[in-house]
Amino acid sequence: MPSRRVVSAERVVQGGCAYFLRHATVDMDALAGSLAVSRATLYRVVHSRDRLLGDVLWRLADRLLTQARVDTVATGVDGVLETTRRFAVAVRQAHPFRAFLRAEPVTAARVLFTPAGGVHVRVVEAQKAILAAAAADPAWSPADLDGAAFLYVRIVESMLYAELIRGRRADPVTAERAARAVLEAC
Known part of the structure; x- marks a missing residue:
């Protein structure tokens, strides 16, 4: 045998x-x-392939997010937004990821946004940790980290994946204003 x-x-x-x-x-x-x-x-x-793609995309995104956090110099809400800006630039420059989104949009949406790939829930948890760290700034203390992290991630996703979701280019300026509004309302 x-x-x-x-x-x-x-x-x-x-x-x-x-x-x-x-x-x-x-x-x-x-x-x-x-x-x-x-x-x-x-x-x-x-x-499943979706689960593996989710693990792969998360592993690669987590590296970019970790680097964005290390490079961030601002604190509080401005630090959260700076981290997001740095991460968004890195994602937009990740050619394999962009090619995947273009070649397999249905799979990408399923893996990124649903439990099939498990990416979204991990991104929300990572964002919650970023918000918790930013809350050390006495000028900002969010009351609902879970809710803020979820809403914040949805705004960032709508900007990062605008072409996938709506077929239109992203508007980072509007997305950042909306993200700031969510953070300041918490």
């Missing part, structure tokens, strides 16, 4: 990230081959 090759979820996500950065997508057959596992084993580990 041939032995089965075991691969960890972490290794699959790493392989998925590398594949995505080269090809702006994830082909499950090709990824399974590159990891030297069967397609069945790959699906047993990640459960």
